[in-house]
Amino acid sequence: MSEEQFPRSADDDVDPEALAAVQRALGDLAFLRPDDGDPASTTEPMPPWVWDRISAALAEAHDPQPTGTPHRRSRLSRWGGGLIAASVAVLAVGVAVTAFRGTSGTVVAGEAPAADAGAAVMADSAAVESAPQQEAVAGAPAPSPRMLAGPRSLSFAGIPPIRKILGTSTDYSPSAMEGQVTATLEQAGVLPASDMPSPEPTVEVPTELSASAQQTGLLQSAQALRDCVTRLTHKGTSTALVLDQSTFKGQPASIIVSPDYDVPAAQAPDMSLIEVWVVDPDCNITWGMSFRMSR
Amino acid sequence: MADPRSDSDLLAAHVAGDPLAFEELVRRHRDRLWAVALRTTGDPEEAADALQDALISAFRRAHQFRGDSAVTTWLHRIVVNACLDRLRRRNVRSAQPLPDDVDALPGAVVADPVDHMGRREVQLVVTEALAELPEEQREAILLVDVEGWSVEEAARMLDCPEGTVKSRCHRGRAKLAKSLGYLRNLDSSDPVVPDAEGGDH
Structure with missing residues (x-):
């Protein structure tokens, strides 16, 4: 039966007076009209802080800043702000530690650097399995003493911050992002659904990532990854669907995809609304979007 | 000096790759867009978030503009819809039906x-x-x-x-x-x- 045939439904049993009141009220929403004729609608100057955010977001949409160059902060990038200090601290103790650790979980990590404050990073406990350094990719630049191979798997005692870690080599772009992310989720087998199984306590790291010694930032410690996902989702118990270490507009980037956790605390995440963040190794967001996944 | 191009010319230039055209278009209409976002959401922070969502969406979908309305009308509708999406999400969060x-x-x-x-x-x-x-x-x-x-x-x-x-x-x-x-x-x-x-x- 088509929409045009007006099939009877519960919606048809409406109080005519209520219907009339609603139509009157809708007619009073002049401010929603493109040209409402209300001078007040056009005399609300945009505050400078809003313009700063908008222009920064547009600039970033045009051209994500490469790592290391200053960039204006958008709504998205401000989320990553608080993580910078933590990430910098981690960097200070050893750039190449490619370890993951859950909030209170077990870690399977690369070799910890000597002078470690890494001990602090690894503090709560984790059991670590080192990936042999000899697994470094043949032909890749020889790792410096601080560029060690990463983990092959991660075991979390707490809620894992991620379901899958991939290195798809996809070159993500803003215009194709929705389709690319969907394809990545399909490839990873983590298409969001309300009846998804609990995340696995152990997350495999693809060989090309664990052995490439290219991991920095997010992948240098489990805490960095947990902090980043928490920062992005605003929820410490969140589990993102995928982290894809690939490229965005040709530049190396981490693409983190998550269902929407912007819901009341006791509520499950909105599995139909997909959030995508492109972040640099310090979890600074260089680009982001959300889209509703069609079924 | 103000950019002499029309709104539709700016949008077309953006689609063609002009890196400054879209921002100029937004700059031209920012107060009006801000006003509608603020009035729709009733909250400056929500309005800013919604406006940013809307403008990034418009930025990305500019090629879909069919020209059957003014560019300002097109932008306005995108902003209104982004604001309503925000309100819907806020209502869910607040759990106050x-x-x-x-x-x-x-x-x-x-x-x-x-x-x-x-x-x-x-x-x-x-x-x-x-x-x-x-x-x-x-x-x-x-x-x-x-x-x-x-x-x-x-x-x-x-x-x-x-x-x-x-x-x-x-x-x-x-x-x-x-x-x-x-x-x-x-x-x-x-x-x-x-x-x-x-x-x-």
């Missing part, structure tokens, strides 16, 4: 909510209820009931049959009437007060 079943409230001592609502409050409540509608119904109602387009014109803009627009409007209005039924007291000189049995006096 609209008083959509006032008639069922026990006791005549329950005040008519309309008594406490000024025009602006009513606008916000209606806007929030509008945000809860399915997107297709919302779009149809925005065009026909809010913007005042004919069904025929709305059908052309939505690229669907007129009957579909009528149906979507009908369904959407019915939903709103159910959730906002208490507004029928708004213009009444003899306000209806819910009694203990839920009937009207």
